[in-house]
Amino acid sequence: AQSVAQPEDQxxxxxxxxxxxxxxxxxxxxxxxxxYVQYPNRGLQFLLKxxxxxxxxxxxxxxxxxxxxSQTSFHLKKPSALVSDSALYFCAVRGLNTxxxxxxxxxxxxLFVKA
Amino acid sequence: xxxxxxxxxxxxxxMTNKKSLKCEQHLGHNAMYWxxxxxxxxxxxxxxxxxxxxxxxxSVPSRFSPECPNSSHLFLHLHTxxxxxxxxYLCASSQDEADHQPQHFGxxxxxxxx
Numbered sequence: 001a002q003s004v005a006q007p008e009d010q011x012x013x014x015x016x017x018x019x020x021x022x023x024x025x026x027x028x029x030x031x032x033x034x035x036y037v038q039y040p041n042r043g044l045q046f047l048l049k050x051x052x053x054x055x056x057x058x059x060x061x062x063x064x065x066x067x068x069x070s071q072t073s074f075h076l077k078k079p080s081a082l083v084s085d086s087a088l089y090f091c092a093v094r095g096l097n098t099x100x101x102x103x104x105x106x107x108x109x110x111l112f113v114k115a
Numbered sequence: 116x117x118x119x120x121x122x123x124x125x126x127x128x129x130m131t132n133k134k135s136l137k138c139e140q141h142l143g144h145n146a147m148y149w150x151x152x153x154x155x156x157x158x159x160x161x162x163x164x165x166x167x168x169x170x171x172x173x174s175v176p177s178r179f180s181p182e183c184p185n186s187s188h189l190f191l192h193l194h195t196x197x198x199x200x201x202x203x204y205l206c207a208s209s210q211d212e213a214d215h216q217p218q219h220f221g222x223x224x225x226x227x228x229x
Contacts, residue, residue, distance in 0.1 A: 032215045043119070043205050043220030044158075051215055090158065094215055101213065105158040 002027040002095040006106035013081045014114050021076040021109045027095030033074040034092040035065055038108075044090060050074060061085070081113045118142040121206050121221035128196065129229050136191040136224045138206030144219070146212040147189040149181060152203040152223070164189060165212035193226075201228045 003026045013019045025031055032051055036044040048059025055067045065076045076089060091106040119140045128134050138147065149161040163171035164183040178200075180192040189206055203225050207218040 034217055036217075036220075041222065043121075043207075043222045044218075046217040046219070049215075049217055101215070103218070104160075107155075107157040 002093060002097060002102065002104060004091055004093045004104055004106045006089075006091055006109045008109050009107075010110045010112065012112045012114065015083050016080050019078050019081040019085070019111065019113070021089050021091075021111060023074045023076065023091030023106060025072055025074065025091075025093040027093055029096050031074075032094035032101075033065075033067060034094070034103075035059065035063070035074075035076050036090045036092065036105075037061075038088040038090065040087075047076070047089075081111075083113045083115050086111055086113045119206060119208055119219050119221035121204075121224050123224060124222065125225045125227075127227045127229060128193070130196060130198075132196075133192070133194045135193065136204055136206075136226075138189040138191075138221055140187055140206075140208040140219070140221075142208060142219060144208035144210050145186050146209045147183060147186070148207040148209075148218065149189065149191055150205040150207065152205055158205075162191075163212060170212060196226075196228045198228050201226055 005024045034049045035047040037047050038044045047063050048057050050057045050067045058064045063078050067074050088108045088110050090108050094103040122137045146165045148163050151159040160173050161175045162181045167183050178195050182190040203223045205223045206221045209218045210216050
């Protein structure tokens with residue numbers, strides 16, 4: 001069965017510093033990986049995805065993520081954090097299960113960026 | 116503006132009431148989803164519709180009844196809910212359940228059961 005883990009409930013970083021939000025996954029076959037962000041009182045917004053190709057994927061708002069097949073990870077990164085990046089971040093993995101492809105979401109990581 | 120609109124944004128109801136949540140998407144998508152988001156729990160997929168046909172029901176109690184009259188509209192009918200059903204209910208859509216494109220989410224309905 002496929003799974004996705006976000007090992008940190010919360011990440012704290014100072015504005016201007018680089019940030020990393022971690023995600024690891026387990027899936028049969030090739031994974032399709034996504035990051036979403038959720039701001040207060042809003043739904044999830046798509047940030048970026050990895051389907052195939054270059055392991056470094058660039059997305060919205062200056063975020064990027066690196067697909068690492070050997071470590072089964074897809075960590076979200078940004079070189080310089082902004083206070084406005086403070087939000088809840090979800091990693092999602094899509095893989096082949098009995099009955100077809102399914103997408104499951106991680107539990108979320110809350111990012112706090114301090115001015 | 117995400118292209119997915121949910122109404123109402125907030126709903127307070129008693130355990131014996133009947134109410135409905137509405138979701139509408141203007142993206143030309145063919146797949147629609149209901150999720151439950153509770154504090155400190157992973158996002159729970161409840162139902163999936165693809166081309167108006169229900170393709171997934173994740174063992175959701177019968178007090179939640181979905182309806183998908185067309186590819187643009189999705190409803191969640193609520194009846195005799197329990198306090199533990201208080202949560203944020205999110206609707207999402209995608210081009211097709213079978214493809215690998217991201218889902219587009221509405222802003223949710225915050226449901227409180229008294």
